Amino acid sequence: MECEGDKTYTEPGSCPVCKMDLTLVELTSKTLADESISEESIFNLTSKWHTEENEVIQLKDLKGKTLVMVMIYTSCKAACPRLVADMRNIEAQLPDEKIKDIQFVMVSIDPETDTPERLKAFAIENMMDEEQWLFLQGTEGSVREFANVLSVKYKEISPIDFSHSNIISVFNAQGELMHQQEGLGVNNKETIASILEVTP
Structure with missing residues (x-):
C-alpha cells in the first residue's frame, strides 16, 4: 500500500x-x-566472462553473495602465488557456515593464455576447485574495464609476464565495493572483518 x-x-x-x-x-x-543495484555496483557492467567450466556469465549473475575478488594470471611466478596464498588464508579464517554465502573470484589479466581449460587446471593444482572458488576469463577490453573499477594497474612486460597491483577487493551482495587490501602477505584482519560485516 x-x-x-x-x-x-x-x-x-x-x-x-x-x-x-x-x-x-x-x-x-x-x-x-x-x-x-546502485550506480556504484559492479553488476552494472555488461561484459561477458568465461568461467573455468567454460560457462558464460555476467558479473550480475554473482549477485546475492559476498565477493572477494583478485586479479591474477596463472603463469605468474612472483606476486600471484602470494596473492593466491592470501586468498586461501582469508578463506581459512572464515567460519564454515559463512562460506556458502561467499564467492572467491580470481579474474585473469591474461585472457589470451588463461583459457577456461588453463584456469580449471590451475584451480585443481591449487586445490581451489570447490564451489566457493570461481575463475574468470574475459576479453582484453572487459579485463581493462574491470581493472579500472578496482583501481588495479597492470602492464604487459613480455607475452607471459605482467607487472600489476596486488589488491584484494571485497564487495557486498549488491556488488558495491566495501574494502580493499593492498600488498602481499599483509595483515588481513580488516579484510576478514569487512567480509563478516557484509555476509549475513
Missing part, C-alpha cells in the same frame, strides 16, 4: 494523512532489481 509516494502501508483502508483510499502496489522483480 502506498500514499504520497514514499509512505507505505501493509493493511488496506485509507491513508491517515490524506484520507484517500490506499491502493495496492505490485512490486515487480524489475523494481526490486533496480532498488538493489
